[in-house]
Amino acid sequence: MSETMKARAASLAHLRRSKLGVGDPIPVPLTMASIYHAPGDATGFNQYGRFSNANWSATEEMLGHLEGAPCVAFPSGMGAISAAFFALLKTGDRILVASDGYHTTRILADRFLGAFGVKTDVRPTASFLDGGFQGYRLVFIESPSNPTLDICNIAAVADAVHKAGGLLIVDNTTMTPFGQRPLDLGADIVVAADTKAPNGHSDVLFGHVASRDPDIVAAVTEWRQNAGGIPGPFEAWLVHRGLETLELRFDRMCSTAEIIAPRLNAHPAVSGLRFPGLEGDPSHNLARVQMDRFGFLISFDLGSEERAEAFINGCELMHAATSFGGVHTVAERRLRRGDAVTPGFVRLSVGCEPAEELWTAMKASLDRLDG
Ligand SMILES: *Cc1c(COP(=O)(O)O)cnc(C)c1O
Numbered sequence: 001m002s003e004t005m006k007a008r009a010a011s012l013a014h015l016r017r018s019k020l021g022v023g024d025p026i027p028v029p030l031t032m033a034s035i036y037h038a039p040g041d042a043t044g045f046n047q048y049g050r051f052s053n054a055n056w057s058a059t060e061e062m063l064g065h066l067e068g069a070p071c072v073a074f075p076s077g078m079g080a081i082s083a084a085f086f087a088l089l090k091t092g093d094r095i096l097v098a099s100d101g102y103h104t105t106r107i108l109a110d111r112f113l114g115a116f117g118v119k120t121d122v123r124p125t126a127s128f129l130d131g132g133f134q135g136y137r138l139v140f141i142e143s144p145s146n147p148t149l150d151i152c153n154i155a156a157v158a159d160a161v162h163k164a165g166g167l168l169i170v171d172n173t174t175m176t177p178f179g180q181r182p183l184d185l186g187a188d189i190v191v192a193a194d195t196k197a198p199n200g201h202s203d204v205l206f207g208h209v210a211s212r213d214p215d216i217v218a219a220v221t222e223w224r225q226n227a228g229g230i231p232g233p234f235e236a237w238l239v240h241r242g243l244e245t246l247e248l249r250f251d252r253m254c255s256t257a258e259i260i261a262p263r264l265n266a267h268p269a270v271s272g273l274r275f276p277g278l279e280g281d282p283s284h285n286l287a288r289v290q291m292d293r294f295g296f297l298i299s300f301d302l303g304s305e306e307r308a309e310a311f312i313n314g315c316e317l318m319h320a321a322t323s324f325g326g327v328h329t330v331a332e333r334r335l336r337r338g339d340a341v342t343p344g345f346v347r348l349s350v351g352c353e354p355a356e357e358l359w360t361a362m363k364a365s366l367d368r369l370d371g
Helices: 003-014 054-067 077-088 103-116 154-163 214-227 233-243 246-266 284-290 305-314 355-369
Strands: 071-074 094-098 119-123 138-142 167-171 189-193 207-211 271-274 297-301 330-333 345-349
Touching: 003 054, 054 071, 054 207, 054 233, 071 077, 071 214, 077 103, 077 138, 077 167, 077 189, 077 207, 077 214, 094 103, 103 119, 103 138, 138 154, 154 167, 207 214, 246 271, 246 297, 246 355, 305 330, 305 345, 305 355
Parallel strands: 094 119, 094 138, 138 167, 167 189
Antiparallel strands: 071 207, 189 207, 271 297, 297 345, 330 345
């Protein structure tokens, strides 16, 4: 971890310190309120639950501390992505989206932005620089892409997009700020699903937009206030709690993935394994430069739907579930979500279980495929 991120990790749990009076609770209290005592001039304090909430602010402060940029919280990752799109785009704009990223982003762009006259083009993450960026108001990438784990050079894309007069959004869900900080690489906006590793306990949906451009932050904040897609205070409170252990969990998950990926890759039942941390992976050389960690997602092929299902359901330390980044190891056959992958393609999210025990359980399930 860089010195900067070590310092941010250390102070993360102490952000409230300077605001505490004697006798105040050290953990952030839950503020469930739609209305506030608001006499006189209606400025300078909480007015209404759609405008502000103490739990949103506390969670945004933590996220902002990690991103090194102001953050605006949303009730889901898609809520954050929608806010960035709808607050910044207008009829006649063109956008460019990765063809192999999170599929819902493309559905949102095609179906809903399309209806307002915003045109969407797509391009694969691995060759994202090819073709240039002329004419695009917004360019949206995910690196590593979910679920095939290709990456692209974020700094080079940011530079080329800026020269063409556009803005670059990076969906950093797969990495979190402890794995990669796209704003430091030149991106204008980071969006992320805190549903995943930042909350980490698979019990909440949440998201955020981060940007160092005050106009962008103002635009998405205004969108939230007026469109009404606001986070629940309790959900914000849970994400606040989750963030206190993000560094610890992320470190464990990434370290375990580094142990397990080469062993999976060497197993005869596994083919086409992708993990940016694996020497020889097409993403590896760039990942070493651009990312602080290699992440906790591994994808591979088990040859058929039946074998993939048997592996997932037969592993006693793995849940069959969509989503990723939680304390439990989970895996999913991504064809069932409509990704452009083979029937036996598995996306594995390594959890917080001890590495050797987890590997023993995975190996037993793999060995049983041919038993
Ligand atoms: C899960 C996910 C989202 C959407 O997040 P939700 O909280 O489910 O709305 C967006 N982008 C990526 C890369 C994701 O994995």
